[in-house]
Amino acid sequence: xxxxxxxxxxxxxxxxxxxxxxxxxxxxxxxxxxxxxxxxxxxxxxxxxxxxxxxxxxxxxxxxxxxxxxxxxxxxxxxxxxxxxxxxxxxxxxxxxxxxxxxxxxxxxxxxxxxxxxxxxxxxxxxxxxxxxxxxxxxxxxxxxxxxxxxxxxxxxxxxxxxxxxxxxxxxxxxxxxxxxxxxxxxxxxxxxxxxxxxxxxxxxxxxxxxxxxxxxxxxxxxxxxxxxxx
Numbered sequence: 001x002x003x004x005x006x007x008x009x010x011x012x013x014x015x016x017x018x019x020x021x022x023x024x025x026x027x028x029x030x031x032x033x034x035x036x037x038x039x040x041x042x043x044x045x046x047x048x049x050x051x052x053x054x055x056x057x058x059x060x061x062x063x064x065x066x067x068x069x070x071x072x073x074x075x076x077x078x079x080x081x082x083x084x085x086x087x088x089x090x091x092x093x094x095x096x097x098x099x100x101x102x103x104x105x106x107x108x109x110x111x112x113x114x115x116x117x118x119x120x121x122x123x124x125x126x127x128x129x130x131x132x133x134x135x136x137x138x139x140x141x142x143x144x145x146x147x148x149x150x151x152x153x154x155x156x157x158x159x160x161x162x163x164x165x166x167x168x169x170x171x172x173x174x175x176x177x178x179x180x181x182x183x184x185x186x187x188x189x190x191x192x193x194x195x196x197x198x199x200x201x202x203x204x205x206x207x208x209x210x211x212x213x214x215x216x217x218x219x220x221x222x223x224x225x226x227x228x229x230x231x
Contacts, residue, residue: 008071008081010037010045012059015086015189016098016201018144018158021061029058044082059085063093065191088190091199098201101188103212105225107196110215112222113188114151115202121181122174129173132159134166135181142168148187149174151211154222156187 012021022043028035030050038046047055053074059067064087071083091100101113120142125131134142148156158171192198192214200212212225 005048006081007047007050007055007073008076008083009040009047010057010059010069011043011082011084012045012061013084013086013144015088015146016095017141018086021087026059026061028060031056059087061087063090063095064088065090089201091201095201097204099204101200101202101212103198103225104196105192105198105212105214106216107192107194110189110191111198111200111225112148112154112156112213113190113200113202114148114211114213115186115188119183119185120147121183123181124174124176126176129176130170131163132168132170132174133181134168146187146189147184149182149184151185151213154213154215156189 012026013019014021020043022039022045024039026045028037028045028047030047031052035047035050038044038048040046053072055071055073057069057071059069067085067087069083069085073081076083089095089098091102103111105111121135123133123135125133142159143162144158144160146156146158148154157174159168160171161169163169186203188200188202190198190200198212213222214225215221216223
């Protein structure tokens, strides 16, 4: 639990692989003012003495896109006011564990890439619909990864925790299917620049990534995008 004098604490993660980001290279601006939070060994960035009921936080770290986060303090747990944020990798960066997909689309928009290799089959819990039993995935770490039920909706979810071998927790409730397990596909999230150019990190050596979708803010839906180049 955090001290009652704390405004809020941030936990940061890499969007690509879900790993924790906890180092001194992360910079923060709160309502336009540079702020240096306390860094806890558990990975928390702890903010104190900011005041105000609503705080706008800009998060920046080398080799990642800047992240804007709006904190509404009255919506946080007073005893444990923790906020989680995921930072998107920036191309080219210094990452050795991914390769990149490149393409063009609308400027300043979120973009998803999908793969159908090594499909996971999920059985959603009937009572707790965020509890997942995973079948058909032999390798790799699922925690922190993003998945989608298909390539059409852009309706993705994150696996946040392993409860037991083969049993995981998602970040939201998923539709229950009485027919049993259903396949899902790996999804990778990034964003385009002001020129519409995008670079999406994907796992090395994985073929079959052939579809992307952009979020159209005007239509409030995901729209299929053009073909990509890998490199």
